Amino acid sequence: MCTRLPDSEILQLSGADAVPFAQAQFMNNATALADSGWHWNGWLNAKGRLVAFFALVRADAQTLLLWLPAGGAAALASSLQRFVFRAKVRLDATSSWQAAGCFTPPPAGTGDIVIDLPGEDAGSRRYLWLHQSGSGPGIDESKASRWRLADLRIGVPYISPGQPGSEQFVPQWLSLDRLHAFDLKKGCYPGQEIVARMHYLGQSKRAAFVLSGPGEPPPAMTRVTGDGDTAAGEIVWAIGDSEGWHALAVMSKERTEGPLRLATGVAVQIDTSQPDLRPADA
Template identity: 45%
Template sequence: MSHNRNDSATPDFALPGHSILALQGIDALAFAQAQFMNDVAALADGQWQWNGWLTPKGRVIALFGLLRLDAQTLWLLLPDVAAAEFALLLQRYVFRSKVVLKSIDTKVSASFCAPLQAKNAVFAIIKEGQIELDMSGKGGPRRLTIGGVPAGEDEEAVARWIQADLAHGLPRLPDSQREQWTPQQLSLDRLRAFSVKKGCYPGQEIVARTHFLGQVKRGLSLYEAASNLAAGNEVVAGADRSIGKIICTAGTLALAVVPLDAPTEELHCAGIALKTMPLFGGLDR
């Protein structure tokens, strides 16, 4: 299926696997600024950004949306890791910081239509307990909603949603891909998801050195396969050699980490022909 499909508006559908973690307290912003790879201090109330958490060696543990509700409240929108699990990982670094990590019991839903009020990096509280995010990009309008009445299940719509994520260069990181890739290898500069100027955070030295010394040699590439691909460390190969690894798939679409000068023709994965596709822009926040 081509990622250029022209979709009309659809009803809301549940997004399984997405969860919300709240950081609350007078040190919530300072804690997030010290731990996460993007500049949390640059956000105003009502804004959100792509952000992530790295190992000391600069590998991405998780990629998420970070929302600033107010000066003492942040929400993390986690698409690939459970909020309770992520809270346990973060808790060991709280020490004496006045911040509480709390998993929020709410549902996340989506639709292929324009947001009612949210726009770009500004989210909207459309009613009490319900937050709307603009997930639109060059591939078309998309709306994500946190809270409210739980939406129905629609496996086909969820598959299309994940395909749209991949088509915009938003990598989905299953367990097998955690702690494997640097932000630059995942081309997260396209999403403005990390900072090289804000100061210290785990992995910052690796990220900054790679950036300022011009050592970025690999990045994301989008492929459309002749048939569905299996996920997990599948190799992208050219005519005579392997050139990279697929990190996530959705139907016939796949994102892979490959050299920036990788060939774009005569590629295959496990004998399945691959066509190099352009990545959509417009999902940076």
């Protein structure tokens, strides 16, 4: 019940300063992780907008793995390299690590890392299996689509550097508090002041919702409008299924009632039939 995840990539940070480097750059507390521990995390620009979203995994005291569900490992490594300076850390977007998604516990070997995630339905589980290349499953497109849809339903934003949606949203607009993906007490990192100010002043008027509609999935940053063509939100990412598509969207909290449409005129609805945006530890 496993498939290689064809869109995802892994960036490896290694060296004596790997953890301190991650702590200084990323929005969650890298120093809190034990070996084989993980959390959702991301890299923000100076304006507090999310450049890339990933699961940060501590393989050992000098090795961190960034699982990027939407890819972009090489682009992220290139951007982060500008901040390495004299730090003893190596950024490797071509490491031997690969990722597989499993709907039953995987046959993990020695040295592999397995991350337990919410499944397709409330109470079910699935497993992200990080392993060395050559030891995992091949690509099963049906299972890979199921995996992506399960990610979308818990609110995982598929955002990678240089792609539509990157550097557009602050963490609160994406409801990343539900995934425990940022830490307000860990100290300074790029964009930290914006995130803290929005949290403590309660100024976030936007949040993440799951939308659905007919036809082909809309591209990222497609506008969602409400009554009178008023701006209501933007699509973060979308995936199709046999009945149309589902999308993660950042929406104005005041514009979620009444009819909604894409900028193309396609009618959409907020998907209340799914266990939308359950916390990752539900």
